[in-house]
Amino acid sequence: MNSSSKFIKHGLAALLLCLPLMGAQAASVNCTAGSTCVTSGNVDSVLTKEQARQEKEQWDQTRQLRTKVNSRTEKEFDKIDAAFDAKDACEKSLNLNAYWEPSTQRCLDVNTGRPLARP
Numbered sequence: 001m002n003s004s005s006k007f008i009k010h011g012l013a014a015l016l017l018c019l020p021l022m023g024a025q026a027a028s029v030n031c032t033a034g035s036t037c038v039t040s041g042n043v044d045s046v047l048t049k050e051q052a053r054q055e056k057e058q059w060d061q062t063r064q065l066r067t068k069v070n071s072r073t074e075k076e077f078d079k080i081d082a083a084f085d086a087k088d089a090c091e092k093s094l095n096l097n098a099y100w101e102p103s104t105q106r107c108l109d110v111n112t113g114r115p116l117a118r119p
Helices: 003-030 046-091
Strands: 098-101 106-109
Touching: 046 098, 046 106
Parallel strands: none
Antiparallel strands: 098 106
16 A cells, blocks of 8 residues: 555544544533533534524523413412411301301401401
8 A cells, every 4th residue: 555545544544533522522612501502413503503592582481481370370379278278267266256258258256347366
């Protein structure tokens, strides 16, 4: 073999060995903590980065909406749960003048109509 074919053969082998390492370093440089990394094959264009940014933004917005809906639902549940507990306490009360007013969801005194602090 002549020297040029040896050079090409060894250079090609070295290049093939280094390519995966270069790709791994490129992937680690682009993906940092707290960022969204989206890869689609070997294409790393501005368009795919913009699409990934938009998808992350949309995901964050839907997560915020889900959090708001969940907290509102939890507050409503807590109010209903507290009303059930208050009704049970009023109905089990030893105070004979206590009665449960369903429209206001309060325990009232029969004689005065005022709310009872502790039925």
